[in-house]
Amino acid sequence: MPKISIQDLKKIKEKERARMVLREGEYRAKITVHMGTCGIAAGAREIMTYFRDRIGQENLTDVILTNSGCAGLCAKEPMITVELADAAPVKYVLLDKEKAQRIFDEHVLAGKPVEDYALARGSETRAT
Amino acid sequence: MCASPYYRMQLMICAGTGCMASGSLEVKAALQKELTKRNLQDDVQIIMTGCNGFCAMGPLVVAYPDGIFYNQVKPEHAPLIVEEHVLKGRIVKELLFKEPVAKDQVPLIKDIGFFGRQRLIVLRNRGLIDAENIDEYIARDGYSALGKVLEEMTPEEVIEEVKKSGLRGRGGGGFPTGLKWEECRKYNNFPKYTICNGDEGDPGAFMDRSVMEGDPHSVLEGMAISGYAIGAHKGYIYVRAEYPLAIKRLQKAINDAREYGLLGTDILGKGFDFDIEIYPGAGAFVCGESTALMFSIEGKRGMPRIKPPRSAEAGLWNKPTNLNNVETFANIPPIILNGGDWFASIGTEGSKGTKVFALTGAVNNVGLVEVPMGTTLKELIFEIGGGIPKKRKFKAAQIGGPSGGCIPLGMEDVEIDYESLIGVGAMMGSGGVVVMDEMTCMVDTARFFTGFCVDESCGKCIPCREGLKVMYDKLTDICEGRGQEGDVEFLIELGHHINSTSHCGLGKSAANPVLSTIRYFRHEYDAHIRDKHCDALVCPNLIDFVVIEDKCKMCGLCHKNCPSNAIIWEKKTVARIDLEKCTKCRTCITNCRFHAIR
Numbered sequence: 001m002p003k004i005s006i007q008d009l010k011k012i013k014e015k016e017r018a019r020m021v022l023r024e025g026e027y028r029a030k031i032t033v034h035m036g037t038c039g040i041a042a043g044a045r046e047i048m049t050y051f052r053d054r055i056g057q058e059n060l061t062d063v064i065l066t067n068s069g070c071a072g073l074c075a076k077e078p079m080i081t082v083e084l085a086d087a088a089p090v091k092y093v094l095l096d097k098e099k100a101q102r103i104f105d106e107h108v109l110a111g112k113p114v115e116d117y118a119l120a121r122g123s124e125t126r127a128t
Numbered sequence: 129m130c131a132s133p134y135y136r137m138q139l140m141i142c143a144g145t146g147c148m149a150s151g152s153l154e155v156k157a158a159l160q161k162e163l164t165k166r167n168l169q170d171d172v173q174i175i176m177t178g179c180n181g182f183c184a185m186g187p188l189v190v191a192y193p194d195g196i197f198y199n200q201v202k203p204e205h206a207p208l209i210v211e212e213h214v215l216k217g218r219i220v221k222e223l224l225f226k227e228p229v230a231k232d233q234v235p236l237i238k239d240i241g242f243f244g245r246q247r248l249i250v251l252r253n254r255g256l257i258d259a260e261n262i263d264e265y266i267a268r269d270g271y272s273a274l275g276k277v278l279e280e281m282t283p284e285e286v287i288e289e290v291k292k293s294g295l296r297g298r299g300g301g302g303f304p305t306g307l308k309w310e311e312c313r314k315y316n317n318f319p320k321y322t323i324c325n326g327d328e329g330d331p332g333a334f335m336d337r338s339v340m341e342g343d344p345h346s347v348l349e350g351m352a353i354s355g356y357a358i359g360a361h362k363g364y365i366y367v368r369a370e371y372p373l374a375i376k377r378l379q380k381a382i383n384d385a386r387e388y389g390l391l392g393t394d395i396l397g398k399g400f401d402f403d404i405e406i407y408p409g410a411g412a413f414v415c416g417e418s419t420a421l422m423f424s425i426e427g428k429r430g431m432p433r434i435k436p437p438r439s440a441e442a443g444l445w446n447k448p449t450n451l452n453n454v455e456t457f458a459n460i461p462p463i464i465l466n467g468g469d470w471f472a473s474i475g476t477e478g479s480k481g482t483k484v485f486a487l488t489g490a491v492n493n494v495g496l497v498e499v500p501m502g503t504t505l506k507e508l509i510f511e512i513g514g515g516i517p518k519k520r521k522f523k524a525a526q527i528g529g530p531s532g533g534c535i536p537l538g539m540e541d542v543e544i545d546y547e548s549l550i551g552v553g554a555m556m557g558s559g560g561v562v563v564m565d566e567m568t569c570m571v572d573t574a575r576f577f578t579g580f581c582v583d584e585s586c587g588k589c590i591p592c593r594e595g596l597k598v599m600y601d602k603l604t605d606i607c608e609g610r611g612q613e614g615d616v617e618f619l620i621e622l623g624h625h626i627n628s629t630s631h632c633g634l635g636k637s638a639a640n641p642v643l644s645t646i647r648y649f650r651h652e653y654d655a656h657i658r659d660k661h662c663d664a665l666v667c668p669n670l671i672d673f674v675v676i677e678d679k680c681k682m683c684g685l686c687h688k689n690c691p692s693n694a695i696i697w698e699k700k701t702v703a704r705i706d707l708e709k710c711t712k713c714r715t716c717i718t719n720c721r722f723h724a725i726r
Contacts, residue, residue: 072243
């Protein structure tokens, strides 16, 4: 990576912002696994591995799988956030592999949030 | 249809083509039959209507006078509608119209108590960015505050902006950050240092860990800005080795920032040099004290020294040093970007901005919350925290860890800011909130925190080293039934001595848990000493382990859970405890739902 200027900072911001809000059409869905110490202790790694395997198996190129820190509600870890293009992100709580499977099949692939495990939709702060 | 002119109720059945095709005539016949069977044909009128326009969900039945809209009604639903709706006046929920778009069944995040009442400044990126991806931090305005500072502001202007914001140290003391920076800038003795205190050690506190893990660049950016303001080119992050993930992510963040030239020489081409190094601490509580922390970085034993000179004048390696907490640094970039006035508009008169709290203990939503200063303890515990589990009663909250104090039931309307917490005998501390319910013994709690301080005392001052041990032994005596008249007075006197004659912050506040529990729960101490009774049923030596016959519901839960088969119980008999076998493990007490064992 080269050393950057203030102008470069703005360019990175614009480029990355477009990717993060799924507007460019390149990506259809984004799965964020919350991996703070609390999430990892509750089993977030297993969830992460599961999604990685599924994305590999289905050969999906339009799904972003990423991680982030503690989402705040440590009592309900493992948590993930699933965001589809043009839809509000949905936070899921108290996950295990079976629940992750349903979320992947019904929400990520078929586009319908799984009410049973969902806590809330929307973001705490503006998306970008 | 009957001739009676006054009907109690009308069922409008859609007879549009769509509903007819999906079977509304059969529904009509079935409803009529059901009404006649129950002799209700004169009470309820059935009317066939024209198309409602919602043919996809037919056959439709609208029940008046309430206007309840049932859809996809089948003939076999007729008994249900008549039984529930017509006779009992209850709505048949399964036939109600549901929004086909399932997302409306999921509540909005702002409508969830836990999230809706928070205001995120420090945790602005939580759950949104990958902590190990610098580009995602930049996408959310990351490093633009540093860019702004280097391009447009003099160090004096930066300090002025921070002073204007009213930001106070989030490590607990609450010293105004801007004044600290100004003091440090004054000295012309180089090199200077800026240090981030990530030695978070209070039992039940994890705010700083979460920020370092989830948004490490926000700490680096705040540190670089402070370096620019005070004239330092080197920063240290002192973080305990028990936080491996935080260290890993901070290190990755430092490496990435160096590669982009956001740390190192000539940052952003503006001629400012600044770099950061991580110093992992071994997890001594006292190393959170500024001078002990600096000795620790120098490779010496972590023991506080006498001030003055203050660290701003002669800190690390006797050079001017600025020390701020993780959360304080994470507040800096938004203050620079949005202005000090913006920050000062949030919070109370004396405490500006927000505070991050770690909610733990007997509370439903254990987790990390950020609220504006001035939020009441009640809102924090009941609206955000979701209240106390198992329908138990709130008893007290310990704020500020082992240096803080408890706030009892009846005082939960206290607004959380630096001054009001001190007013009620607690302190802000770093922001750990341990919630306690009626199953908590306050004497035992005081003993726990005192035990923590005994372990963590560095041993330099006698009042702290010896006094705390004496205090701990006295509390143990009281908990085990050897308490005597005068013990409480002794604890109060000793506590005041420890607090007033110790040198550092740890010793000066080490007796607070004891003093504040005595202040608000003196009756529990007295019950332990005089009646040899622990009302919360926590101290095993002060429990009789007998079943109260009136209260026992003969459910047998105690019997099933007892690990030593000490409970004699059969169906429909009151349980009895065999004290020969009983090991006083309290399993029966925690399992009994009727408080029948004492």
